[in-house]
Amino acid sequence: MSPILSLADITKTYGTRIKTQVLHGISLDVARGDFLAVTGQSGSGKTTLLNIMGLLDRPTDGKLLVNGIDTAAMDDESITALRGRTLGFVFQFHHLLPALTILENVMMPMMADKGSETPGMRDAAAELLKRVGLGERLKYKPDEVSGGQRQRAAIARALAMRPAVILADEPTGNLDTNSSAEVFTLLREINKADGTAFVIVTHAADIARQCDRIVEIVDGRLV
Amino acid sequence: MPFSVFIAFKYLLDEKRQTLFIMSACAIGVAVMVFLYGLISGLQRSLVDRTLGSQAHIILNANKEKPRPLAEAGGDTAVMARVERGFDRPQMITDWPRRIEAVASSSGIVAVAPRLTGAALLRRGDVTRPVGVSGIEPESFTTIIPLAKSIVAGRYDLVGDEIFVGKDLADDLGVTVGDRVALQTRGGAVNFLISGVFDLGNRSVNENQVFVSLRQAQALQGAPGDINQIDTRVGEIFEAERIARRLEKETGIETISWMEQNSQLLIALRSQSSSSFLIQFFVMVAVALGIASVLVVSVVQKRAEIGIMRAFGAKRSVVTRIFLIQGAVVGLLGSTVGCFVGTGLAMFFRNSAKNPDGTPRFPISYELSEYVVFILIATVVGIIAASLPARQAARIDPAQVVH
Numbered sequence: 001m002s003p004i005l006s007l008a009d010i011t012k013t014y015g016t017r018i019k020t021q022v023l024h025g026i027s028l029d030v031a032r033g034d035f036l037a038v039t040g041q042s043g044s045g046k047t048t049l050l051n052i053m054g055l056l057d058r059p060t061d062g063k064l065l066v067n068g069i070d071t072a073a074m075d076d077e078s079i080t081a082l083r084g085r086t087l088g089f090v091f092q093f094h095h096l097l098p099a100l101t102i103l104e105n106v107m108m109p110m111m112a113d114k115g116s117e118t119p120g121m122r123d124a125a126a127e128l129l130k131r132v133g134l135g136e137r138l139k140y141k142p143d144e145v146s147g148g149q150r151q152r153a154a155i156a157r158a159l160a161m162r163p164a165v166i167l168a169d170e171p172t173g174n175l176d177t178n179s180s181a182e183v184f185t186l187l188r189e190i191n192k193a194d195g196t197a198f199v200i201v202t203h204a205a206d207i208a209r210q211c212d213r214i215v216e217i218v219d220g221r222l223v
Numbered sequence: 224m225p226f227s228v229f230i231a232f233k234y235l236l237d238e239k240r241q242t243l244f245i246m247s248a249c250a251i252g253v254a255v256m257v258f259l260y261g262l263i264s265g266l267q268r269s270l271v272d273r274t275l276g277s278q279a280h281i282i283l284n285a286n287k288e289k290p291r292p293l294a295e296a297g298g299d300t301a302v303m304a305r306v307e308r309g310f311d312r313p314q315m316i317t318d319w320p321r322r323i324e325a326v327a328s329s330s331g332i333v334a335v336a337p338r339l340t341g342a343a344l345l346r347r348g349d350v351t352r353p354v355g356v357s358g359i360e361p362e363s364f365t366t367i368i369p370l371a372k373s374i375v376a377g378r379y380d381l382v383g384d385e386i387f388v389g390k391d392l393a394d395d396l397g398v399t400v401g402d403r404v405a406l407q408t409r410g411g412a413v414n415f416l417i418s419g420v421f422d423l424g425n426r427s428v429n430e431n432q433v434f435v436s437l438r439q440a441q442a443l444q445g446a447p448g449d450i451n452q453i454d455t456r457v458g459e460i461f462e463a464e465r466i467a468r469r470l471e472k473e474t475g476i477e478t479i480s481w482m483e484q485n486s487q488l489l490i491a492l493r494s495q496s497s498s499s500f501l502i503q504f505f506v507m508v509a510v511a512l513g514i515a516s517v518l519v520v521s522v523v524q525k526r527a528e529i530g531i532m533r534a535f536g537a538k539r540s541v542v543t544r545i546f547l548i549q550g551a552v553v554g555l556l557g558s559t560v561g562c563f564v565g566t567g568l569a570m571f572f573r574n575s576a577k578n579p580d581g582t583p584r585f586p587i588s589y590e591l592s593e594y595v596v597f598i599l600i601a602t603v604v605g606i607i608a609a610s611l612p613a614r615q616a617a618r619i620d621p622a623q624v625v626h
Contacts, residue, residue: 056534056622077538084536091625095531099230099237109535111226157535 002068003029004086004164004197005053010062012048012220022048024220025062030165034197035188037208040217046201047169049217053199054167055083067164084113088158088196090187092170094150096142102129102153103138109160128156132186148179155186165197166190172207184210226537227544235549238521242553245517249557250564252510253601256503257565257594262572263499265588267492271460274485277423279336279367279454281467283326283476285314315449322474326453329473331466334456336363339440339449344407345388345433347396354392355432356406358440358450367454370421370434376400377419381436386415389429390422406433410445507600511608514553518546518612522619529616530624539617546613547606554605558598 005028012023022045030036030053040046051057052064055071064071066086071079088109096105106125111117126138132152134145142150151171158166171187172180184207191198200211208214216223235242296302316322319337327335339358344351361381365371371379375390377400386404393399398417405412415435422429441447453476457463460481467480482489522529529542569587576584 051622054534056620056625080533080536080538083534089534089625095527095625097230097233097528097531099233104233108532111229112532112535112537112541114226115541116225117229161536 003031003065004067005030005199006063006065006068007053008063008065010049010052010059010064012045012052012057013060021060022220023052023059026217026220026222028215028222030197030199032164032197033191033195034199035191035212036197036199037211037214038199038201038217039203039205039208039214041203044217045220046203046217050167050169050199050201053165054087054089055079081113084109085161086164088161088163088166090151090154090158090166090168090171092173094142094147094154094174096150096153096157098142101139101141102134102145105142105153106156106160109157113161125156125160128159129153131159132156146179148175148182151175151179151183152186155183155190159190159196162194163196165199168198168200170202171200172202172204180207227541228548230532231545231548231552234521234525234545235552241517241521245514245553246557246560248513249510249553249601249605250561252506252513253558253561253597254565254568255506257562257589257597258568258572259499259502260593260597261566261569261587261589262585263495265573265586267495268588269586270488270492273424274488275460275481276373277368277425277428278481278484280457280460280463281332281455281470281478281480283316283322283453283455283470283474283478285316285451286475286477287314315446315451316453316476319450319453322476323453326455326470326474329466329470331457331459331462332455332470333458334363334366336360336367336454337437337450338364338452338454339437339444339446340452341408341440341444343443345392345396346405346407346412347398347402350396351407352392352396353431354406356440356443357432357434358437358443359434360437364434364454367456368423370423373421373423374419375422377417379419381418381434381439383436384413384415384439385418385436387419387421387434388417389432390420391426391429392431392433393417393420395430406435406443408443410443413439413443415439507604510557510601511604514550514605514608515611518549518609519615521549522546522612522616525616526619526624529619530621533619534621534625542619543613543617546609546616550605550607550609550613551602552605554602554608555598557605558601561601562594562597 007026007028010023010026011021013019013021026049038046038049048057052059066082074082097108100108103122103125106128107117107121110121110125126135129135129138132155134149134153134156137145137149142153168187172183175183187198190196200207202208294302294304323335323337326332337360341356343354343356345354361379365379381387388398388404398404400417400420402417403414404417405414437450441449457466463480464482467478471478532542566589572585573583573587578584
């Protein structure tokens with residue numbers, strides 16, 4: 001099976017006068033159905049790697065293929081469109097837009113892609129929220145639901161465009177033990193049911209152990 | 224609804240207090256502009272109306288006789304001559320009915336009337352006063368200068384030897400409707416019956432001008448069938464000078480517009496308009512800065528949200544539009560409210576201070592098109608003010624702000 005994301009010898013250097021190399025020749029493939037944990041200590045380069053995989057940042061060197069397409073020559077607009085349609089994100093903090101209801105937050109990636117609300121969009125978003133157990137909270141604002149519910153809404157939002165890969169940066173880092181377990185279980189269910197690949201950045205060993213594959217970054221290198 | 228419009232309205236409605244604040248700032252600014260405009264244009268209109276209440280917009284005067292040298296240079300002969308202008312001999316407009324038709328059909332002209340002007344001494348008993356005598360056709364003349372409306376005693380009609388005299392002249396001579404006065408010219412004295420006393424709101428005209436029928440004036444001046452002046456009224460008063468120059472070219476008759484006759488008044492009006500414009504400009508700059516500063520803060524507060532939208536596929540152009548739309552909406556709604564507030568304030572001023580004759584001390588003048596212009600200006604200013612924060616928002620890099 002050809003990988004959805006293929007990283008070949010990726011490096012990332014910050015700064016112009018004083019250069020700091022954060023990633024050193026990372027090569028990694030993510031295929032459909034993968035459930036991958038990226039672990040490492042703070043400052044090891046996990047988030048930088050996730051940003052590059054998520055097309056939120058560009059590598060200094062190396063090759064990043066998304067569904068076999070080389071992203072190096074793509075302009076900002078094309079990268080944005082590719083990111084919106086192929087990748088989903090779950091962050092440590094839910095980052096739901098407080099001005100929007102839970103339902104509208106889930107509709108947001110669809111509206112951004114189509115340019116406006118289209119028929120069926122609202123129902124599709126409601127269906128996703130039902131799936132994550134928030135079918136009764138559609139009209140609630142993010143500050144009207146619990147932390148665990150917000151993170152589940154963020155997962156529904158990540159699923160909105162039916163992405164091939166969801167990149168999750170410490171998705172349970174801000175939750176209590178119960179909510180954390182619920183959220184992780186939900187991610188696993190989605191992975192099993194839809195075949196959606198997950199790349200989960202975590203420094204929690206128990207979370208990493210439950211993943212199918214673990215890669216560890218030490219000082220910007222995969223070990 | 225487009226995504227950018229949807230998010231822009233969500234932001235405006237979510238931050239109600241902030242939205243209300245910038246909208247109020249815009250409304251106050253536009254209210255000041257509307258109030259100032261109404262006041263200044265009302266005063267100017269009143270001033271111009273008073274000035275034009277007793278004079279034609281454009282006058283075509285019979286050409287003056289040009290002085291000729293007694294000897295002409297030519298061939299090998301050089302002539303040293305000093306040409307002196309002599310006393311003007313009365314000149315007339317030839318073939319005037321045809322010329323009046325031509326002027327009336329010229330674009331921009333809404334009314335035309337013939338007139339024969341001259342000078343005479345008006346005598347009542349032993350008292351004489353120098354006056355200007357205008358021979359007019361009452362029906363056409365009142366379309367140029369509202370003389371019919373200005374009759375304060377008697378009737379607006381000139382039959383046979385009837386005459387209109389000004390209120391101040393009548394008071395000075397102690398005459399009224401039904402009294403007789405004599406007009407003395409070089410040709411002799413002719414008696415007239417006062418059929419009307421007028422008040423054109425201009426003391427000089429009321430004291431020094433009398434009106435008789437065109438036929439009587441022609442007889443008085445020994446110029447049967449002639450006129451020496453064509454009076455016109457134009458549709459757009461501030462176009463008068465341009466039309467006058469065109470008429471001069473078309474007819475070959477010397478023309479003078481009210482603008483040329485009242486150049487000092489025009490300079491004053493223009494200075495007033497410039498001051499008003501400057502005030503309005505700086506008010507709009509203040510409004511723009513207010514909108515921009517609030518939106519800049521909003522962008523800073525929403526960095527993470529903008530980053531998330533970008534991460535989930537919102538293009539930079541969409542993010543830009545979200546803030547431009549907010550600026551436009553604030554400008555549009557704020558200025559609409561401002562128009563109402565400004566008009567209300569102006570109306571309050573108009574109704575609260577009156578002249579002794581009951582007319583408002585602050586005449587206010589508005590036109591619907593001006594409101595449209597104010598709202599358009601404020602909306603554009605809102606968009607311009609939002610462009611800086613919008614660009615700032617579009618530059619946000621999701622990788623830097625979302626964790």
